[in-house]
Amino acid sequence: MILAWKEIKKNKARFIILGFIIFLVSFLTFMISGLSNGLSKDNASLIKDLPDGHFYMNADAEENYLASKIDKKIEGNVLAENKQASVLAIQMGFINDDQDKQHSVAFVAAAHSPFFEEVGKGEVILDRSLKDEGVKIGDKVKNKQYSKELIVKGFADHKKFSHAPAAFIHREDYKEIFKGTEMQLIFIPELVEAPSITGLQSFTNDEFLSTIPSYSAEQMSLNMISWFLIVISGMLFTIFFYMMNVQKIGLYGILKAIGMKTRSLFVMMWSQMMIITLASLGISVLLSQALETVAPEGLPFYLPAKTSFQFSLVFIAVGFIGATLSGIQIKKVEPLKAIQQGEG
Known part of the structure; x- marks a missing residue:
């Protein structure tokens, strides 16, 4: 965790950009989910x-x-x-x-x-x-x-x-x-x-609700958009950490050479993912819940805290999977070759 935090402070710009992108994607997902729930109630509250x-x-x-x-x-x-x-x-x-x-x-x-x-x-x-x-x-x-x-x-x-x-x-x-x-x-x-x-x-x-054409078509479209945004967030994590890992091959080689285990390197990467994701999701949840409070009366927006919590868990799971997939190369790093590559 200490190493993870030190690297975040050293490369603030990179991690702030990733966090901002995750914030935008998650906030948009919460917005669409709230709109989907609101339209669902407006369509078939009876x-x-x-x-x-x-x-x-x-x-x-x-x-x-x-x-x-x-x-x-x-x-x-x-x-x-x-x-x-x-x-x-x-x-x-x-x-x-x-x-x-x-x-x-x-x-x-x-x-x-x-x-x-x-x-x-x-x-x-x-x-x-x-x-x-x-x-x-x-x-x-x-x-x-x-x-x-x-x-x-x-x-x-x-x-x-x-x-x-x-x-x-x-x-x-x-x-x-x-x-x-x-x-x-x-x-x-x-x-x-x-x-x-x-x-x-x-x-x-x-x-019975699914037999109502307007209801099923409306909900299916909005749910597909929400899940598509979640998939995008997973791809962002994978690409970001992959690029970061490519740039740090030499560093990983040195750390392995002095005795750091592969598991510890993964823990460092997972810690960075959790810090960025939790910070981004925290802001997204607060803003989306505030939006429900101040939304105009005519806007069909409904986002219960349970839904926000469930989507947050999904985002964390997707981020974990994306970061893990990007880190497969860490396991393959051989200290001597990595150090030579870094020197080259």
Whole structure:
């Protein structure tokens, strides 16, 4: 450790440049991860806030909840056998407020459920984001397919689907708006193993989210960018320490000649890697957590400390692997040849 620190002080510029690059890469990774988590909540908080369980949709729907229709007999049997089960339907649509301003919403009709807002006929509960747009409790909102008006009875916190605020309506109102009598999904919470139900296909919460095209495509793209940046950081460590080791072949030969073991040389290199990585990651984590605090309300950014810690461990592991790969040449150094090469 002492030798490692002395070399860092001697070659400050090189190690500061490496640390700055690692800081930029890790900070960008944390930013993208926070954006990914934020978009995930903004896209599907309606589903993500539910307890672990299983969703069921019609097997003929081919994993498309919009095409799913639950037969009423099957619905009745499932609700009779599972007291915690609930049925629901989700459809995208529009409402017009009392100023005739149009808002895109995700209409949600649910029954027999403590996990979804249940309202009376002719009423609606909206996601709180619509309150910020001027909608108030007691307002009457309209939909072109609905013959009457819906009265706003309240607001729900962080209930969105496909980036649209949820609008919870009564099952009968849903039938009138969308001209259908069947619900689309059955949700049964706290199931370790999903029982087989004839005609229905089961999905865990995460599996159901992956069937939503906008959600899976969005998350896959952002996750690929994050992991690509982590791979880049590993390559940076490998290239940097490789170049450093090439320049220090003569020094390694002298150190080996006076009795220093190869393991000690690796420890010196690993110590340098840890010092640079921890310093860079420390600054990145602090700035990314501060960003979550000061981020504008409309920015979908969410970065829990657990995620930052997990990514930090990955960066350290990647840095360790990169430094180790670059140091393979140290093991092959022969003292006499290395000293002669250094003198040349």
